[in-house]
Amino acid sequence: MATTIPAPTTLGASIRRDFPILQQENERGQRLSFLDSAASSQKPQVVIDAVSSYYAEENANIHRGVYTLSERATARYEEARQEVASFINAASPKECIFTRNTTEAINLVAQSWGRANVRNGDLIVITEMDHHSNIVPWQLLAEAVGAEIAAVGISDDGRLDLESLNRLLAREPKVVAFPHVSNALGTVNPAAEIIRRAKQAGATVLVDSAQGTPHLPVDVRALGADFLAFSGHKVLAPMGSGVLWGRLDLLQAMPPFLGGGGMIRKVEIGRSTWADVPARFEAGTPAVGDAVGLGAALRYLTRLDMAAVSAHEEALTRYALERLAELPGVTVFGPPAGEDHAGVISFTVEEIHPHDVASVLNGENVAVRAGHHCCQPLMARLGVVATTRASFSVYSDRDDVDRLAEAIMKAQRIFAA
Ligand code: PMP
Numbered sequence: 001m002a003t004t005i006p007a008p009t010t011l012g013a014s015i016r017r018d019f020p021i022l023q024q025e026n027e028r029g030q031r032l033s034f035l036d037s038a039a040s041s042q043k044p045q046v047v048i049d050a051v052s053s054y055y056a057e058e059n060a061n062i063h064r065g066v067y068t069l070s071e072r073a074t075a076r077y078e079e080a081r082q083e084v085a086s087f088i089n090a091a092s093p094k095e096c097i098f099t100r101n102t103t104e105a106i107n108l109v110a111q112s113w114g115r116a117n118v119r120n121g122d123l124i125v126i127t128e129m130d131h132h133s134n135i136v137p138w139q140l141l142a143e144a145v146g147a148e149i150a151a152v153g154i155s156d157d158g159r160l161d162l163e164s165l166n167r168l169l170a171r172e173p174k175v176v177a178f179p180h181v182s183n184a185l186g187t188v189n190p191a192a193e194i195i196r197r198a199k200q201a202g203a204t205v206l207v208d209s210a211q212g213t214p215h216l217p218v219d220v221r222a223l224g225a226d227f228l229a230f231s232g233h234k235v236l237a238p239m240g241s242g243v244l245w246g247r248l249d250l251l252q253a254m255p256p257f258l259g260g261g262g263m264i265r266k267v268e269i270g271r272s273t274w275a276d277v278p279a280r281f282e283a284g285t286p287a288v289g290d291a292v293g294l295g296a297a298l299r300y301l302t303r304l305d306m307a308a309v310s311a312h313e314e315a316l317t318r319y320a321l322e323r324l325a326e327l328p329g330v331t332v333f334g335p336p337a338g339e340d341h342a343g344v345i346s347f348t349v350e351e352i353h354p355h356d357v358a359s360v361l362n363g364e365n366v367a368v369r370a371g372h373h374c375c376q377p378l379m380a381r382l383g384v385v386a387t388t389r390a391s392f393s394v395y396s397d398r399d400d401v402d403r404l405a406e407a408i409m410k411a412q413r414i415f416a417a
Pocket residue numbers: 038039101102103104131133134179181182183208210211231374
């Protein structure tokens with residue numbers, strides 16, 4: 001039996017009660033406004049409890065033990081896989097491979113599927129707004145096999161240029177890999193449309209949904225992609241949990257990524273044969289406790305309802321963009337408020353370095369990130385070296401946005417003095 005998850009508090013201010021870490025205040029009695037959820041979200045008590053009771057009551061290595069605890073741990077692990085499959089509407093849990101994070105999931109595809117299918121002279125298409133995790137794995141593949149990489153351009157307001165996509169698709173790329181939602185701009189890309197066009201051009205398509213899955217309802221069957229990757233730690237789950245979803249026929253035809261225990265059918269000194277998927281791609285002892293935590297997090301989000309999560313974050317983003325627009329000297333990057341701007345806001349403040357902005361905000365107990373956000377090509381395109389980024393999750397509220405705006409004004413006062 002899966003751990004029973006109590007119904008979460010509804011979205012909005014009261015949901016903060018579900019997240020113990022948000023109860024802390026700084027030495028000046030200011031509440032914590034955690035606005036770095038795009039980097040990693042906080043965890044509700046139900047997730048912490050699920051991990052804790054797994055270790056307190058059920059922990060054992062899985063799949064190999066012929067004793068009760070091992071069977072129970074195996075059942076918890078496979079239930080979590082089922083939970084992942086339901087959350088993204090996969091056709092089968094076998095299509096869901098546990099990885100450490102999005103980065104590992106993309107490397108798995110690039111190395112396993114890529115080395116088997118991408119040849120000298122083939123074209124790999126990524127985008128100018130990709131995270132380094134969806135750039136470097138393809139570069140490693142391209143270098144190994146002699147393929148070429150080209151990037152879809154973006155418009156000045158941070159949207160993918162679909163004409164530029166079309167021009168690249170005319171060259172019949174082998175792979176199209178793109179971000180569902182930009183971690184640096186908040187742009188929600190028209191994933192279904194991009195996938196449709198890329199498939200029509202004969203490409204295999206990977207969606208980097210590290211920022212899509214936390215903010216939008218994701219239905220892999222409706223999207224029609226071949227692979228989709230996301231990180232557990234951004235969807236309220238423990239660090240160390242991630243997922244690669246892939247179409248079963250593709251996964252079944254792929255060679256292993258890592259070799260070792262758990263992924264084999266038979267090993268002889270000279271050669272080995274492989275287990276079926278998903279075990280083929282889960283070499284070694286997996287992070288069972290983290291997977292259990294991921295299952296609990298996805299149940300919690302399902303009860304909140306991802307459509308409601310998405311609407312909540314969109315409304316909050318709209319409010320934040322309005323508030324920041326009132327501040328002279330603040331430049332916001334990315335699309336204007338609307339359905340294609342998810343809860344990530346990147347900005348610069350005139351005459352103040354993004355790190356200094358973040359540092360003043362930290363003094364007010366407002367946690368944001370500053371830097372290139374692992375998107376150096378995007379920063380180069382925007383003509384900046386860094387931005388300050390505020391990002392939302394289910395527990396973010398208008399008070400967080402007001403505190404952000406007030407802290408920016410404080411930074412402006414300090415640096416004007
Ligand atoms: N892609 C995007 C769009 C991301 O935002 C991130 C995390 N910042 C990643 C990939 C990599 O995720 P992880 O570090 O969990 O592997």
